[in-house]
Amino acid sequence: MKQKGKHYFADKDIQVILGTLLRVGVIASMIVVFIGGIIYLSGYSHEIIDYRVFNPSKTVYSSILAIFQGLSVLDGKAIIQFGTLLLIFTPVTRVVFSVFGFLIERDYLYVLIGLFVLGVILISLSNKLVG
């Protein structure tokens, strides 16, 4: 429970920043996905879909590097994946900001907790986890 008024206001500020961050992240990534979707449909719309059996080798843009390479040639699928990446990193950025917030509040226990969560995300970024 918050006894000190000062802490309460600091918490309040962080909440507003986090809220704005999440909103901007979701809207920005959806705009990118939408634009990518238009380009994708204009190029591939008459192709026949084939999603009956999961085949990892068919998904071209399955790494951050590949997505950026596809972006440079403005491929619709790559733009969609880039929007998805932006979306994935929206809540991750939220954790980064929370860590700074707790640092300002000198709540070092929660700085550690936030860093730990970021550590788990970093580990998940490793390709080796995928079988």
Next chain:
Amino acid sequence: MIVDSIFVSMSVLLFTIIVLAGAFLAGLVGSLTGLGGGVIIIPLLTLVLGVDIHYAIGASIVSVIATSSGSAAAYVKEGITNIRIGMFLEIATTISAVIGAIVTVYINPGYIAVIFGCILLFSAAMMVRKKVDHSDDKATGVLANFFKLNGSYPTANGTVKYGVHNVVGGFVMMFVAGIISGLLGIGSGALKVVAMDNIMRLPFKVSTTTSNFMMGVTAAASAIVYLHRGQIDPGIAMPVTLGVLTGATVGSKLLVKTNTDKLKIIFAIVVTFLALQMIYNGLSGKL
């Protein structure tokens, strides 16, 4: 199946339009009933459109990030979300979500469908049950104090304080919820509610908003694993995410002026059918 023959040679354009419409409905109903879009879009993609469940899971998790982050944005500004509880429990959910996402590909798709069906049945039951608020302001244990989890939130009658109970039990339940989330590509809100309402005894408003707040980063942890494995196909993820998010946004606007009690009962019946179909298909090896 007759359905198979209709959709077996669909063009990208037709597929996109059908999935967009279905995802919009999933998002709309998901937000009106509190069930979430993921648990509806996965049966739609697999049972109706014959999409492999691994692709459906990948697309669904992306839509979970979009809807949970979108609604968390609104809640967090109101000051109801308990950021400390959220971040503390994220330790459990991110680790377990990554584990779930790694393990999912080694499990027979049929079993995944069966687990999915069971979670669907459970979610339907949770949706229609009468909710009881167990929250109070009584003294709490050492852990809740050490992690500064006890909090307060604004209501019409002024600020209400609450104590957090059984931190260890809640943490373990959240770990389970994270595994399920990573395994099936859903937010697993129903399990998170059990952890927060029944075990940790948080007030409803705090548990719903905090669960939403955590869902984004939990889903992000497993989404990265899915992306690397190629489970996030842009052709499916695009219409699913855009559709579910739009539907959920419209739903949250309607929610203020609609009585959803009847809708929940009708929908619980529909979901029960979907769940049984998933379990049947899983057991008979059709998925």
